[in-house]
Amino acid sequence: xxxxxxxxxxxxxxxxxxxxxxxxxxxxxxxxxxxxxxxxxxxxxxxxxxxxxxxxxxxxxxxxxxxxxxxxxxxxxxxxxxxxxxxxxxxxxxxxxxxxxxxxxxxxxxxxxxxxxxxxxxxxxxxxxxxxxxxxxxxxxxxxxxxxxxxxxxxxxxxxxxxxxxxxxxxxxxxxxxxxxxxxxxxxxxxxxxxxxxxxxxxxxxxxxxxxxxxxxxxxxxxxxxxxxxxxxxxxxxxxxxxxxxxxxxxxxxxxxxxxxxxxxxxxxx
Amino acid sequence: xxxxxxxxxxxxxxxxxxxxxxxxxxxxxxxxxxxxxxxxxxxxxxxxxxxxxxxxxxxxxxxxxxxxxxxxxxxxxxxxxxxxxxxxxxxxxxxxxxxxxxxxxxxxxxxxxxxxxxxxxxxxxxxxxxxxxxxxxxxxxxxxxxxxxxxxxxxxxxxxxxxxxxxxxxxxxxxxxxxxxxxxxxxxxxxxxxxxxxxxxxxxxxxxxxxxxxxxxxxxxxxxxxxxxxxxxxxxxxxxxxxxxxxxxxxxxxxxxxxxxxxxxxxxxxxxxxxxxxxxxxxxx
Numbered sequence: 001x002x003x004x005x006x007x008x009x010x011x012x013x014x015x016x017x018x019x020x021x022x023x024x025x026x027x028x029x030x031x032x033x034x035x036x037x038x039x040x041x042x043x044x045x046x047x048x049x050x051x052x053x054x055x056x057x058x059x060x061x062x063x064x065x066x067x068x069x070x071x072x073x074x075x076x077x078x079x080x081x082x083x084x085x086x087x088x089x090x091x092x093x094x095x096x097x098x099x100x101x102x103x104x105x106x107x108x109x110x111x112x113x114x115x116x117x118x119x120x121x122x123x124x125x126x127x128x129x130x131x132x133x134x135x136x137x138x139x140x141x142x143x144x145x146x147x148x149x150x151x152x153x154x155x156x157x158x159x160x161x162x163x164x165x166x167x168x169x170x171x172x173x174x175x176x177x178x179x180x181x182x183x184x185x186x187x188x189x190x191x192x193x194x195x196x197x198x199x200x201x202x203x204x205x206x207x208x209x210x211x212x213x214x215x216x217x218x219x220x221x222x223x224x225x226x227x228x229x230x231x232x233x234x235x236x237x238x239x240x241x242x243x244x245x246x247x248x249x250x251x252x253x254x255x256x257x258x259x260x261x262x263x264x265x266x267x268x269x270x
Numbered sequence: 271x272x273x274x275x276x277x278x279x280x281x282x283x284x285x286x287x288x289x290x291x292x293x294x295x296x297x298x299x300x301x302x303x304x305x306x307x308x309x310x311x312x313x314x315x316x317x318x319x320x321x322x323x324x325x326x327x328x329x330x331x332x333x334x335x336x337x338x339x340x341x342x343x344x345x346x347x348x349x350x351x352x353x354x355x356x357x358x359x360x361x362x363x364x365x366x367x368x369x370x371x372x373x374x375x376x377x378x379x380x381x382x383x384x385x386x387x388x389x390x391x392x393x394x395x396x397x398x399x400x401x402x403x404x405x406x407x408x409x410x411x412x413x414x415x416x417x418x419x420x421x422x423x424x425x426x427x428x429x430x431x432x433x434x435x436x437x438x439x440x441x442x443x444x445x446x447x448x449x450x451x452x453x454x455x456x457x458x459x460x461x462x463x464x465x466x467x468x469x470x471x472x473x474x475x476x477x478x479x480x481x482x483x484x485x486x487x488x489x490x491x492x493x494x495x496x497x498x499x500x501x502x503x504x505x506x507x508x509x510x511x512x513x514x515x516x517x518x519x520x521x522x523x524x525x526x527x528x529x530x531x532x533x534x535x536x537x538x539x540x541x542x543x544x545x546x547x548x549x550x551x552x553x554x555x
Contacts, residue, residue: 010362014360014370017374018373018374024377024389024430025388027392027400087284089279090277090280094276096276104543109287109291112491113490114512115513115535117290117294119528120301123297124293200379204382206381206383206493207493207494220381224383224387235392242384242388245381246380250376253376253378253379257375257438261438261441264439
């Protein structure tokens with residue numbers, strides 16, 4: 001293949017747009033290390049300080065919220081995978097006429113605004129004494145991610161070549177053997193990327209976290225919402241809290257982006 | 271293989287999702303036909319369709335339906351058009367391509383509450399915000415985004431967040447484009463525009479469908495961004511359906527009216543899912 005020289009303007013243009021779109025995050029990043037005075041003045045050059053981070057931890061116990069975010073995200077990801085894998089497996093390898101309808105029905109449950117279910121879910125959580133509990137959040141996050149997870153896994157399983165499967169079935173392997181020795185190794189990437197997306201979605205979920213929790217089970221997303229006003233006026237503190245809330249998941253995203261995109265585009269890139 | 275096993279494997283997902291859908295729906299149906307205001311616990315009883323009439327005659331109702339559709343439509347169009355453009359732009363290798371990709375994708379991982387606060391305070395603040403500084407630099411009067419253009423502000427924030435998502439899916443899709451076909455078309459005298467229209471776009475059809483589907487699912491019920499920035503205001507200028515229901519339930523404490531609104535949102539979601547079926551149904555096979 002002959003190499004076409006890449007025009008300079010495209011390099012410049014690409015970098016320009018990327019920096020432009022990344023700028024808000026860059027700004028949060030540097031504001032977090034400013035004093036309040038420097039933050040409001042919008043200086044580009046300043047002597048960095050860590051005081052805002054300490055203040056955030058002191059004022060709202062950041063570490064507790066971070067722990068809650070981690071537990072609920074990981075919990076709902078693991079639970080979701082455990083429920084979604086068998087369903088997607090069954091849909092992909094034992095399809096019936098109804099498979100497509102079931103899948104679309106699942107996706108349509110995700111389209112209902114969560115706020116529509118708020119009062120009933122709130123009442124139910126209250127009835128069983130699970131308001132402000134991590135268990136309730138894990139359950140709710142899992143259910144709200146489940147449709148997307150089943151859909152992604154279904155797409156991943158569909159990619160497995162049919163003849164491999166037939167060969168294994170002719171050998172008389174049980175379903176579990178078939179799954180463990182053939183399907184699982186072939187679709188590990190798909191399962192991983194489904195888990196990644198679920199982790200990101202749960203970490204960032206704000207609606208249920210805001211409405212079902214208070215002091216004990218709040219997550220970082222709900223903590224940041226509490227900065228809306230009038231505390232949003234303290235930009236350095238707001239930035240420090242934001243940076244601590246999005247930092248881990250962004251770094252995580254950078255390392256897993258390839259995997260994530262592959263998973264989202266099964267069947268879409270043929 | 272019996273029919274039992276496939277069903278047993280599906281059961282946990284189907285049962286839990288069914289409960290997740292049906293139990294709130296039945297409770298919502300029940301609440302929607304009774305008088306149920308948390309501030310007036312003594313006044314209860316069957317009121318028929320009174321709540322629906324009340325919810326739909328709310329002056330905020332039609333505007334909020336319109337805003338919901340405007341938000342969805344604008345963000346989908348903006349992210350798909352710009353996403354395709356960006357993907358084509360950064361598809362070929364160039365110096366720093368890896369870093370550019372990382373920078374481009376980052377906003378997707380930002381949680382909605384942070385996204386909203388960062389735009390509201392640090393970007394769009396009319397006095398100290400970065401955009402105000404830029405406006406002043408050019409000698410213009412800074413815009414008070416949240417007050418003067420609340421819906422547009424929310425659209426900007428959401429587009430910023432969803433553009434990376436669209437872009438990344440399109441980049442992946444482009445990488446599987448048949449290079450030889452492109453080169454052959456070039457030899458036959460096809461212009462860049464021809465190639466884009468007849469080869470690139472059809473190739474990306476499926477991934478565009480996926481992006482539209484996922485965005486539709488998430489944008490129909492945008493909440494955190496509105497809650498943390500404009501609070502639906504000023505007036506009802508940035509109230510969408512999700513926020514209107516929230517307002518009825520939690521600000522007016524009227525569970526009955528909020529429930530009738532929720533049912534309306536369910537109907538809207540179902541209409542949207544009919545389009546969804548048309549759009550992606552054939553891509554599922």
